[in-house]
Amino acid sequence: MTADSWLNQLQQGGYRLTEARRAVVDVVSACDHALTPVEVYDAARQVYPALGLVSVYRTLEKLDELGLVQRVHQEGGCNAYLPHADGHQHLIICEQCGRALYFSGDDLSGLFQKVGEQHHFSITGHWLQLSGLCAECQPE
Amino acid sequence: MTADSWLNQLQQGGYRLTEARRAVVDVVSACDHALTPVEVYDAARQVYPALGLVSVYRTLEKLDELGLVQRVHQEGGCNAYLPHADGHQHLIICEQCGRALYFSGDDLSGLFQKVGEQHHFSITGHWLQLSGLCAECQPE
DNA sequence: CGCTTATTGAAAATCATTTTCAATTATAAG
DNA sequence: CTTATAATTGAAAATGATTTTCAATAAGCG
Ligand SMILES: [Mn+2]
Ligand SMILES: [Mn+2]
Ligand SMILES: [Zn+2]
Ligand SMILES: [Zn+2]
Numbered sequence: 001m002t003a004d005s006w007l008n009q010l011q012q013g014g015y016r017l018t019e020a021r022r023a024v025v026d027v028v029s030a031c032d033h034a035l036t037p038v039e040v041y042d043a044a045r046q047v048y049p050a051l052g053l054v055s056v057y058r059t060l061e062k063l064d065e066l067g068l069v070q071r072v073h074q075e076g077g078c079n080a081y082l083p084h085a086d087g088h089q090h091l092i093i094c095e096q097c098g099r100a101l102y103f104s105g106d107d108l109s110g111l112f113q114k115v116g117e118q119h120h121f122s123i124t125g126h127w128l129q130l131s132g133l134c135a136e137c138q139p140e
Numbered sequence: 141m142t143a144d145s146w147l148n149q150l151q152q153g154g155y156r157l158t159e160a161r162r163a164v165v166d167v168v169s170a171c172d173h174a175l176t177p178v179e180v181y182d183a184a185r186q187v188y189p190a191l192g193l194v195s196v197y198r199t200l201e202k203l204d205e206l207g208l209v210q211r212v213h214q215e216g217g218c219n220a221y222l223p224h225a226d227g228h229q230h231l232i233i234c235e236q237c238g239r240a241l242y243f244s245g246d247d248l249s250g251l252f253q254k255v256g257e258q259h260h261f262s263i264t265g266h267w268l269q270l271s272g273l274c275a276e277c278q279p280e
Numbered sequence: 281c282g283c284t285t286a287t288t289g290a291a292a293a294t295c296a297t298t299t300t301c302a303a304t305t306a307t308a309a310g
Numbered sequence: 311c312t313t314a315t316a317a318t319t320g321a322a323a324a325t326g327a328t329t330t331t332c333a334a335t336a337a338g339c340g
Contacts, residue, residue: 016306016317037297052320057297078218079296092261103255108248112270115243120275121232127269130252135260156286156337177328192289197328219327 002029002083006068013066020055023048028063033098034072034080072100073129092130096137103130142169142223146208153206160195163188168203173238174212174220212240213269232270236277243270 006025007017015021023044028035035043041056060081063069070084074093082100085091089102108126116123146165147157155161163184168175175183181196200221203209210224214233222240225231229242248266256263 018306018318020319050320054298054320055318058318073213073218078213092256092259092263094261095264101259101261103259106251106255108251111246111248115246116232116270116272119232119241119243121234121241121270121272122278123232123270123272124235125271127267127271129267130256130261130263131265131267132256132261132263138262154286158287158337160288190289194289194329195287198287 006063009066009068010062013062015062019048020051021059023051024056024059025063028060028069028081029083031082033100034074034082034093036077036080040081090128090130092132094134094137095131096133099134099136101134146203149206149208150202153202155202159188160191161199163191164196164199165203168200168209168221169223171222173240174214174222174233176217176220180221230268230270232272234274234277235271236273239274239276241274 003022003025006029007022010021010025011017024040026047027040027043031043037053037056037060040060041051041053044056045051060069064071064081067084069081071078072080072082072091072093074080082091085102087104089104090106092101092103093099106128108128109123112123112126143162143165146169147162150161150165151157164180166187167180167183171183177193177196177200180200181191181193184196185191200209204211204221207224209221211218212220212222212231212233214220222231225242227244229244230246232241232243233239246268248268249263252263252266
């Protein structure tokens, strides 16, 4: 289970396992759409009502540090988190329901290198994100 | 000149031309790297010292509304603005000096469509941004 | 030039995030 | 199973960015 793996990695990282962290990890590790700190807070309190919003911020910070979550940028805001991509992957996000999904296998570095040369840039990274409608949100 | 065109469009949009707006437009329309509201404020005050930060926010909001600027997302933050791309273009940003540049001519919609199908998404948009080193920032 | 109303900057309010702090608790040692 | 220690907690205060309020100003129009 992802949650257990995350908890292990927190512990390996020298952090203690607490109720607050367990609650946050349970919510975020299992979620298929990006959540803001407050959304994590609301969801996690259903399991652990004593949770403080501060601990959500602090836990997300540590999960980010450990590479277990990543921040998601969208029109609506840039403070939502998802389980981190596995290797080099990019996001597709449903603009209706927010479902997020990673895909891989794009090989664009050649193209990007070429574009870079044309503009005298040496390209070191790229950021690609698709948006659309997931199966469930498409009209019949 | 871009600045004049922006001012015209503000006027066409029903907005009055004021010193505050002129100062903001002068700075943003001529800038080749993304600026935060405070950076715009500092730059524009050199020309118009009475400027208030609030007016920078308000002017950027209107320029965005008119499609004259666009928000730029980066690791460091997502509250910087650039003159809006001309049609369908994407950004290359120098990770050293922040110089920003648009490129076009990528035709990736075929690829994206295919990726979408594989995951039962109908793709409606994409977001692509390259980062690297501009000519001036490359070692020798 | 004068009228009307959008726009202004200052100050206050709001909102998200971070810091401070005393109380609690996870963990390791005994 | 204690006990000791230091990390972690949630509440409250502080901060920082952005928005709202408001009375004064000035753009645009006749
Ligand atoms: Mn890629
Ligand atoms: Mn494109
Ligand atoms: Zn959907
Ligand atoms: Zn550069």
